[in-house]
Amino acid sequence: MPRTKGDHESRRRDVSEAVWHVMAARGFTGLTLRAVAAELGASTGLLTHYFPNKNALVEYALDLLEQRTAARPRREAGPGLASLRAALLDILPLTRAATDSNRIWVSSWGAALADPDLTDDYAGKYARSRANLSQRVAAAQELGELPQGDPDRIAAGAHAFILGLVVQALLDPAAFPTDHQTALLDDYLTALTTLADSRGETHRP
Amino acid sequence: MPRTKGDHESRRRDVSEAVWHVMAARGFTGLTLRAVAAELGASTGLLTHYFPNKNALVEYALDLLEQRTAARPRREAGPGLASLRAALLDILPLTRAATDSNRIWVSSWGAALADPDLTDDYAGKYARSRANLSQRVAAAQELGELPQGDPDRIAAGAHAFILGLVVQALLDPAAFPTDHQTALLDDYLTALTTLADSRGETHRP
Numbered sequence: 001m002p003r004t005k006g007d008h009e010s011r012r013r014d015v016s017e018a019v020w021h022v023m024a025a026r027g028f029t030g031l032t033l034r035a036v037a038a039e040l041g042a043s044t045g046l047l048t049h050y051f052p053n054k055n056a057l058v059e060y061a062l063d064l065l066e067q068r069t070a071a072r073p074r075r076e077a078g079p080g081l082a083s084l085r086a087a088l089l090d091i092l093p094l095t096r097a098a099t100d101s102n103r104i105w106v107s108s109w110g111a112a113l114a115d116p117d118l119t120d121d122y123a124g125k126y127a128r129s130r131a132n133l134s135q136r137v138a139a140a141q142e143l144g145e146l147p148q149g150d151p152d153r154i155a156a157g158a159h160a161f162i163l164g165l166v167v168q169a170l171l172d173p174a175a176f177p178t179d180h181q182t183a184l185l186d187d188y189l190t191a192l193t194t195l196a197d198s199r200g201e202t203h204r205p
Numbered sequence: 206m207p208r209t210k211g212d213h214e215s216r217r218r219d220v221s222e223a224v225w226h227v228m229a230a231r232g233f234t235g236l237t238l239r240a241v242a243a244e245l246g247a248s249t250g251l252l253t254h255y256f257p258n259k260n261a262l263v264e265y266a267l268d269l270l271e272q273r274t275a276a277r278p279r280r281e282a283g284p285g286l287a288s289l290r291a292a293l294l295d296i297l298p299l300t301r302a303a304t305d306s307n308r309i310w311v312s313s314w315g316a317a318l319a320d321p322d323l324t325d326d327y328a329g330k331y332a333r334s335r336a337n338l339s340q341r342v343a344a345a346q347e348l349g350e351l352p353q354g355d356p357d358r359i360a361a362g363a364h365a366f367i368l369g370l371v372v373q374a375l376l377d378p379a380a381f382p383t384d385h386q387t388a389l390l391d392d393y394l395t396a397l398t399t400l401a402d403s404r405g406e407t408h409r410p
Contacts, residue, residue, distance in 0.1 A: 029316060107315030110232045111232075122376045123380065153388075153389065165365040184358070187358065194396070
């Protein structure tokens with residue numbers, strides 16, 4: 001591999017790391033060309049080779065956020081309710097990486113709400129998250145682990161619960177240590193399951 | 206009342222309205238002296254009489270947000286579960302005023318996460334919200350409407366659920382019309398209540 005190409009790729013990785021660190025530390029709202037340049041120990045001038053303006057930086061940052069979120073290791077779990085639980089645990093800020101990523105997501109909601117195109121993007125992203133959860137809910141229903149009823153609706157409830165728990169845990173980490181987050185999620189899932197039992201709608205295959 | 210005082214108070218109300226409108230339209234992240242001046246049809250210079258710098262504006266805006274949130278009309282409801290439901294409905298973006306207010310709250314989380322002092326403020330605010338919900342949960346437990354167990358823990362779950370539902374409804378209003386938000390909340394409360402029934406822990410006084 002020619003040295004220049006290696007240098008270029010290594011520099012790109014450095015830039016990605018710097019953008020990520022700035023966002024994790026200061027949130028999406030603290031992301032500026034100046035802050036990324038300072039993190040890199042480079043001039044703002046150098047950065048304009050990568051990002052001619054703030055919008056280019058924001059676009060890059062949102063792509064990076066999606067890529068890193070998609071690339072996060074996922075828990076393995078059996079089908080049905082166990083898989084729903086695993087997907088919800090994957091969202092919570094239970095590790096440093098998941099905490100950084102969630103801090104950036106939550107702090108990006110302000111930008112998403114201020115820009116109609118971005119609001120649409122986010123609506124699409126979260127609709128896909130709910131569809132993913134809905135498949136797991138439907139599988140749990142097939143196994144008789146969750147009540148019958150619209151799986152999309154149950155998934156929307158579960159998604160609401162987990163997003164709100166993320167917000168609470170980020171804003172008050174002392175009150176929401178990892179074991180408390182997990183316990184609250186399990187309370188939620190128990191309530192869903194027990195609903196199934198009491199309605200007498202479960203069917204064991 | 207001397208005319209100058211009336212003018213001054215009327216001008217203060219205008220400034221408050223302008224700050225509010227800018228935040229409701231552009232979110233907390235879009236709040237700048239320039240945007241408030243434009244909304245007022247005034248010069249940025251005039252605004253410096255009220256806000257010598259951006260921090261003064263932010264501080265004012267957060268106070269305004271708390272005051273307006275506190276001043277929002279609240280649903281009347283009986284004790285116990287009905288009162289818990291009413292308090293949770295009061296949080297949801299079911300009206301224009303509640304939607305504006307929630308847009309500002311959600312878009313302020315980025316700033317809250319970026320500033321440790323502000324993070325502590327927010328942690329305190331949300332702890333007080335949970336304490337308020339916890340009292341209602343405890344009353345519902347007394348009435349045998351909710352399962353025994355730590356009311357703070359049940360309140361934390363309910364608070365997580367409602368905050369996440371706010372986020373979803375703001376980012377995707379088409380998928381979360383007001384009746385759907387209410388239905389999802391009622392699903393959540395039914396699951397909590399049914400948990401009480403199936404555990405056989407309810408006691409009717």
